[in-house]
Amino acid sequence: MAQCRLPEQFADVAAHHLPPDRPVGAEGGRPRTPNRTVLKVLWYVLTTGCRWRDVPPDMGCSGETARCRLIEWEDLGVWARVHLDFLRLLRRDGELKHETAIVDSVLVRAHGAGERTGPSPVDRGKPGCKYSLMVDRNGAALGVKVAGANASDHTQILPLVKEEFPKVGGKPGRPKETPDRLYADAGYDSEATRNVLRSLGIEPFIRKRGTPHGSGLGKVRWVVERTIGWVKGLRRLRVRYDRREEAIEAWNTLAMAVINFRLWRHAAADAD
Structure with a gap:
C-alpha cells in the first residue's frame, strides 16, 4: 500500500504549478479543500483504480471534489507542466x-x-x-x-x-x-x-x-x-x-x- 501514498517529492514539484489555495471569503462559508489534500486523493485513485465514490472519507476530500479538480487543473494546463517538469529534471541529470x-x-x-x-x-x-x-x-x-x-x-x-x-x-x-x-x-x-x-x-x-x-x-x-x-x-x-x-x-x-x-x-x- 506504500505506492498508494502521495510522495512528498512529487507533491513539492506539482505544488509549483497548482493555483493558490483560496482563502475563506469575507462572508465566511465552507473553506475550499486544500490542493495538497486533493492531490493526495488523485494519487490514491490513480494507483488503486478505485471509483470516485469509493474514496475513503478519512482522506479529507470526496471523490466528486477530486474529479472536478482533476478536470479543472487539466483545463489550466497543470498536468502538462508537471509532466514537462519531470522530463526537465531527467534531462538535467543526464537521464533523458x-x-x-x-x-x-x-x-x-x-x-x-x-x-x-x-x-x-x-x-x-x-x-x-x-x-x-x-x-x-x-x-x-x-x-x-x-x-x-x-x-x-x-x-x-x-x-x-x-x-x-x-x-x-x-x-x-x-x-x-x-x-x-x-x-x-x-x-x-x-x-x-x-x-x-x-x-x-x-x-x-x-x-x-x-x-x-x-x-x-x-x-x-x-x-x-x-x-x-x-x-x-x-x-x-x-x-x-x-x-x-x-x-x-x-x-x-x-x-x-x-x-x-x-x-x-x-x-x-x-x-x-
Missing part, C-alpha cells in the same frame, strides 16, 4: 535520451463507452480505447495519444510524433522539436509514414510486415513495452471508467508525470 523515440500501443476496455472509444477488435467488439505511447531510449514517457480501440496504428504515429513530442529544457541550448530516430513495430508499417518522418528529419526504424523476426529492433523497442507495463500498473488506466475527454487527457498526462517521477527518483537513488 529523447534523441531516440520508441512508439507502441495498448488496448484497454472502456466501461460505459464515452468519448474516444470504439469497438475493440480483441474484446468481442466491446467499447475500448487505444493508448499510443511514445517513450525515450530509457523508457521515459514523452507523449500519449488516445483513440478508439478500432483505430489503426499507422494513423496514430504521425499525430503522436508531431503533436506530442515535448520541448524539454534543463540544459543550455534550444530544446529538440523532433527526435532523430523513431522505432516502431510492424503495426506501423507504411511507406507514406516513413516518407513523412524523413521529411521531418527523423530516421524511421519500422519493421516491415511479413519479414522474419530477428531484425534486432527489439533490443531498442523493449523499453516501450516495459513502460506500457508501468502504465497498466497505474490501475485507473488499466480499465477506463471516465467518459469525458478532459478527464481522460488529465489521467494520461498525470500518469506520464508519475512514471517520469519514479524514473527520476530511481536514478537519483542510484547516484547516491
Whole structure:
C-alpha cells in the first residue's frame, strides 16, 4: 500500500504549478479543500483504480471534489507542466535520451463507452480505447495519444510524433522539436509514414510486415513495452471508467508525470 501514498517529492514539484489555495471569503462559508489534500486523493485513485465514490472519507476530500479538480487543473494546463517538469529534471541529470523515440500501443476496455472509444477488435467488439505511447531510449514517457480501440496504428504515429513530442529544457541550448530516430513495430508499417518522418528529419526504424523476426529492433523497442507495463500498473488506466475527454487527457498526462517521477527518483537513488 506504500505506492498508494502521495510522495512528498512529487507533491513539492506539482505544488509549483497548482493555483493558490483560496482563502475563506469575507462572508465566511465552507473553506475550499486544500490542493495538497486533493492531490493526495488523485494519487490514491490513480494507483488503486478505485471509483470516485469509493474514496475513503478519512482522506479529507470526496471523490466528486477530486474529479472536478482533476478536470479543472487539466483545463489550466497543470498536468502538462508537471509532466514537462519531470522530463526537465531527467534531462538535467543526464537521464533523458529523447534523441531516440520508441512508439507502441495498448488496448484497454472502456466501461460505459464515452468519448474516444470504439469497438475493440480483441474484446468481442466491446467499447475500448487505444493508448499510443511514445517513450525515450530509457523508457521515459514523452507523449500519449488516445483513440478508439478500432483505430489503426499507422494513423496514430504521425499525430503522436508531431503533436506530442515535448520541448524539454534543463540544459543550455534550444530544446529538440523532433527526435532523430523513431522505432516502431510492424503495426506501423507504411511507406507514406516513413516518407513523412524523413521529411521531418527523423530516421524511421519500422519493421516491415511479413519479414522474419530477428531484425534486432527489439533490443531498442523493449523499453516501450516495459513502460506500457508501468502504465497498466497505474490501475485507473488499466480499465477506463471516465467518459469525458478532459478527464481522460488529465489521467494520461498525470500518469506520464508519475512514471517520469519514479524514473527520476530511481536514478537519483542510484547516484547516491
